[in-house]
Amino acid sequence: MLHIINKSPYDRPALDSVLATGEGAILLIEDGVYAAVKGGAEENKIKGAMGKFKFYALTVDLEARGIADRVMDGITAVDYAGFVDLVADNKTCQSWL
């Protein structure tokens, strides 16, 4: 399953909820990309979950927030075409609003 998170982890607990589901792919978009910052408060949590989840972040949203060059290792940046591929490749997708 693809989990789409569009809110900052400092605003909403969506990331924690997703990680509690067990496994899958996580795409960070809009303010959700703040979770991807290297050295951020979410880093240990995300690094610890990398065995169970694959992490992606939308490039344009990283760039819009000036953090495209500060993404932690192990998170793959994707463009909108990559976003479409992730939705197509996963049988289901859930937007955590």
Add this chain to the structure above:
Amino acid sequence: MKFSILVSEGPYTHQSSDTAYQFAKAVLAKGHEIFRIFFYHDGVNNATRLTTPPQDDRNIINRWSKLAEENNLDLVVCVAAAQRRGIVDDGEMKRNGKDATNLAPGFRISGLGQLIEAGIQSDRLVVFGD
């Protein structure tokens, strides 16, 4: 692959209307089909043709209308959400005794069943909201 999209956030609010639009364009560019785009809750505000953003800003509503025209898309606005927020077509104007319409070109007002059908008929339903 057949996609449908649900938009539940108004334009110029946070970012969902923009993300949904860019995603829809990418879906079409990849050669996939869009079965329907459904506008629900505050998302129905994407469908008022009276929106007039500053000239140097994107016109989210016209952008949807253009995308629909170019790709023959089905843009559906939830009727109950539209009534609450004053999104009106000819039929709703007559039915509710209003004196004007404001539904933008390319959109149509219909019921929630259209969302359910989109979920059933499409391979993927992607939600964009607040």
